[in-house]
Amino acid sequence: MELYISRNGAKISKVKESFRVKSDEQEYILSSEKIKSIILESECSLTSGVIRLAFEKDIPIIITDIYGNIMGQFYKSNGTKNGKLKKEQYKFFSSDNGMEIAKEWVIEKILNQKIHLEKLLKRRKKSTEALSIFNNYFKKIEENKGNTDKNRDMIMGFEGITSRIYFRTISEIMEKKWKFEKREHQNAKEPYNIVLNYMFGILYRKLETLLLQEGFDTTVGILHTEGNNKLPLLYDFIEKYRILALEGVFDLFNSKEIKDSFFEGETSKKLTTEGKYVISSYFNNIFSSGREYRGKKYIIDDIIKFELKKLKNVILEVQI
Known part of the structure; x- marks a missing residue:
């Protein structure tokens, strides 16, 4: 599944091997084993622990505009291997x-x-x-x-x-x-x-x-x-x-x-x-x-x- 952030103000943090997502409306925790990618469309914040966990699990962090078009992404580098x-x-x-x-x-x-x-x-x-x-x-x-x-x-x-x-x-x-x-x-x-x-x-x-x-x-x-x-x-x-x-x-x-x-x-x-x-x-x-x-x-x-x-x-x- 994709962890999709479309509301402004959301905060993503790391809890053991999971991601915690907190906003004004709700809070939930998702296992990193179930996440294929993290999509950030809105203004939000995430900790360095989230980025490290994403890299460890080969989960790309993708930034898009409001139309779903990719503006950039973070992913684990395999430059030497490839x-x-x-x-x-x-x-x-x-x-x-x-x-x-x-x-x-x-x-x-x-x-x-x-x-x-x-x-x-x-x-x-x-x-x-x-x-x-x-x-x-x-x-x-x-x-x-x-x-x-x-x-x-x-x-x-x-x-x-x-x-x-x-x-x-x-x-x-x-x-x-x-x-x-x-x-x-x-x-x-x-x-x-x-x-x-x-x-x-x-x-x-x-x-x-x-x-x-x-x-x-x-x-x-x-x-x-x-x-x-x-x-x-x-x-x-x-x-x-x-x-x-x-x-x-x-x-x-x-x-x-x-x-x-x-x-x-x-x-x-x-x-x-x-x-x-x-x-x-x-x-x-x-x-x-x-x-x-x-x-x-x-x-x-x-x-x-x-x-x-x-x-x-x-x-x-x-x-x-």
Whole structure:
């Protein structure tokens, strides 16, 4: 579970092998064995004992903004142990082999979007013929060879086109009151985008934590390169798993779990504490649910760890 602090004024201290959380409203103690991460969204205080215990138990302490986006995090450093991985990562990601892996991630994202739309359209007895255009972009990306700026831009352009088709179709399917004009990222005003951005924030911090724990340098990517992007590898790798948030946000709206009371503000809307709780609880349940992987059932957290270990093995085995 995540220890999530969203109210100002909370104080976190260490009690033996547990964390004590105290606020004006309540006080409770949680065993460190049950905590996977500590999320700090609001103004709060914590003791050095909390930080030490978190390091001992490999629990990252993550600071986010009110939208769930990571601003920074503390985690146990394994710099010496992972030095070789980082060295080989830099070489591999700049090679044609690295680009082939990034292409697989993008194709998987597009395929997942197509499958999701097919399922929704068939359920509503609507034609799926227009979705055949996705196949054209699979082929274009597969045919795109070489790790060059030109090819990188082309791949991201194809991905952008399919995403616009996906979101346009989703808006058409949704209940009238929740339809949206376009996909908004920062400063979103429409409920669908606000909820999706918050869910993506949760997904980003989960994946960033796992990438760092495995020893990857998240500042070096393949398709997303260095520059204004802060965490290129995170933006690359998340493509495989965006469908978790895309399906999750649609299901929340479709099952009428999202309420008007989840949003506050006039021109600049944001989620209430109640809304954040419902959304984060739902998404965490998705991560703890079982999915089939290599013929067996695993929770999604474990599947992502398997995939990262596989990527690590590929990088270390391929000599550039």
